Structure formats: structure tokens, C-alpha cells
Amino acid sequence: MKVVSIIAIGKKIIKTAAIVPSRSRPGRSKKHNDGICLFVYTDVMKNSTKKVFNGKTVVVTGGASGIGRLMALDFAQAGARVIAWDLNQEALGAIASEANKKGLDIAPMTVDVSDRKAVYAAADRLLSDGGSVDILVNNAGVVAGKKLLDTPDEKIEKTLQVNTLSHFWTVKAFLPSMLARDSGHIVTVSSAAGLIGVCGLADYSASKFAVFGFNEALRMELRKTKSRVKTTIVCPFYINTGLFGGVKTRFPFLLPILEPEYAAKKIVAAVAKRKKRLIMPRLVLSVLYLRALPVGILDIVADICGISSTMDDFKGRESRP
Numbered sequence: 001m002k003v004v005s006i007i008a009i010g011k012k013i014i015k016t017a018a019i020v021p022s023r024s025r026p027g028r029s030k031k032h033n034d035g036i037c038l039f040v041y042t043d044v045m046k047n048s049t050k051k052v053f054n055g056k057t058v059v060v061t062g063g064a065s066g067i068g069r070l071m072a073l074d075f076a077q078a079g080a081r082v083i084a085w086d087l088n089q090e091a092l093g094a095i096a097s098e099a100n101k102k103g104l105d106i107a108p109m110t111v112d113v114s115d116r117k118a119v120y121a122a123a124d125r126l127l128s129d130g131g132s133v134d135i136l137v138n139n140a141g142v143v144a145g146k147k148l149l150d151t152p153d154e155k156i157e158k159t160l161q162v163n164t165l166s167h168f169w170t171v172k173a174f175l176p177s178m179l180a181r182d183s184g185h186i187v188t189v190s191s192a193a194g195l196i197g198v199c200g201l202a203d204y205s206a207s208k209f210a211v212f213g214f215n216e217a218l219r220m221e222l223r224k225t226k227s228r229v230k231t232t233i234v235c236p237f238y239i240n241t242g243l244f245g246g247v248k249t250r251f252p253f254l255l256p257i258l259e260p261e262y263a264a265k266k267i268v269a270a271v272a273k274r275k276k277r278l279i280m281p282r283l284v285l286s287v288l289y290l291r292a293l294p295v296g297i298l299d300i301v302a303d304i305c306g307i308s309s310t311m312d313d314f315k316g317r318e319s320r321p
Helices: 002-019 030-053 066-077 089-102 116-130 153-181 202-224 260-272 282-290 295-305
Strands: 057-061 081-086 106-110 135-138 185-189 230-236 277-280
Touching: 030 260, 057 066, 057 153, 066 081, 066 089, 066 106, 066 135, 066 260, 081 089, 089 106, 116 153, 135 153, 153 185, 153 202, 185 202, 185 260, 202 230, 230 260, 260 277, 277 282, 282 295
Parallel strands: 057 081, 057 135, 081 106, 135 185, 185 230, 230 277
Antiparallel strands: none
16 A cells, blocks of 8 residues: 555656656757746746845855856845855856846855865854855755766765765854844755765765755754754756766656756745755655665666666766866
8 A cells, every 4th residue: 555655646746747847848949948947937036035035145155156156146136145155266256247247246255165164264254244144055066976986085075075064064154143043044955866876976975965964954953942044955956057067867858957047046936935845856756755665666766767877978067176
């Protein structure tokens, strides 16, 4: 009976996944799909986020490039004061220039989030200058994209420092002031690879599983103390930002490689709605149900869906570490 229920739920997820825009949906051009995504979520932004984010202070780690840059712009367009943390000074300069031209309030800060002391120092400067941080988006991430035995030890350490440990340092830096105000929001960007292990992503999957658990434990702590500080966990499939250049999907209709503009707007909308969890596309939710089945079945489904081969042609972003 339990297996029948799980299968029924899985069928429902597959059916509803059809509404997720795909980069290669049959009969529709990429331009058409992207237009639908941006129209829907731009409308959401206009109607629901300005009253939520207007006057708020938002810190976005990894906020000068990729999905972080787009989220920073979206928060700023909704009236927020955004502080973009990044190591890439050229990218920081570019987003500051873009914000200035658009009349948006985005302040760049050069911060190495893998350096605990650097994070605490930057947070102290920010809190002393600006008073408080309302929303923290832990988005910074790196990927090696190699099988375990081919990944240098230094790369593994860096992945865990940036993708996992940085969350501890940023939350410890900003949570106390949020608790004092009994207000705030912590957004943890994990990954679909934080729900199911992926070949060629041993270190990355480990780091994303870790922050999924980190968010859950933090949410439980806040709930136990009846704090009004909110949390949101984000688990997207691959996003077409270049970080995962070369990855592929066997069934783009059900597991599309997400366009960054679509993903960014959906994340910002989820924060506005105070959603506790955002998993996209919807089919990724099936992993949570499949885990109730024997491990062998989960492995077979992963093979059928092509999860085990998504990284076979990985190239990554060559211009950045």
C-alpha cells in the first residue's frame, strides 16, 4: 500500500512537471519558453515583492555573477538595498556600474566567504555602517566537476569551505542581530545534487547535502525558540550560468536545465512568499519520495533519468576557479 501511494504521488509530480518551462520543449522555441518564464515571474515580482523588500537590506554572497548577480538585481529592483559579496573585483565593478545606470541600490564588497575572519570583519563593517541586515542569501558556490579520485585535495577543501562552511560563518555573523529584532530571513542555496548523489560531483554533492541539513537544523532551532526569523532552502537542478557548462539532461521536458533569469526570479518570489522550501523543477521532488524505497530502486531510477551521466561532458566555467 505504501509503495502504491508513493507511485501515485510520483505520477502526479511527473504530470505537474509539464508546466515547468523547458529550454527544449517540443513545439516551442527557446525564446518562447524564456518569454513565458520571464513574463510569469516578472508579474509576480511586480505584484508581490516591492511591498516586501522595499527598504530592506539584503546580502547576497557570490552576488556579482551568475544567479547571484540576477538575484541581487531583482532584489534591488524590488526596492531593497543590496550588498553583493564576491571575490571577483571586475564582476563587482560591473554590477555596481549596471546598478548605477538603472538607479538601483547595490553596494559591492570584496569578501572571501571561505575565510571566517574575513566574513566576520566584513559583517562587522556592514552592521556598524548600515545598522542591520534583513535578508541573507548564501549563494556563493564552486564546483570541481571531477570524479573523487581525480579531484585534488585542495579542490575538495575549497568546495567545502565555500559551499558549506561559509554558511556557518555568515549565519553566525548576521543571525544575532536578526534574533535581537525578532525579524529576518536566511536563504540557503543548496542543489538537486544535495538531494541525490551525482557521478562526478562527490565533493559538490557532499557540500550541498550538508547545507540542506544545516538549513533544516537551523529552522528547527528557530522554531523551537518561536523566533520569527524565517528560512528558505533552495534546491535547483542545473542552472545555465556557465558554472556547469557542458552538463546535459536526458529528458529536458521533465528535467530542464534552468535558465538563470527564470531561476533567480523564482527564488526571489519564494523569499517574498516566505516559502520554507523551493525545489525546481517539480520532478526533483520525486527524489524525496524515492528515498522511501530500497536503495537499488533509487539507483535504477537515477540511471533511467540520466542522472548518473549528466556530468559526462562537463566543462565548467574556464575563466573562474
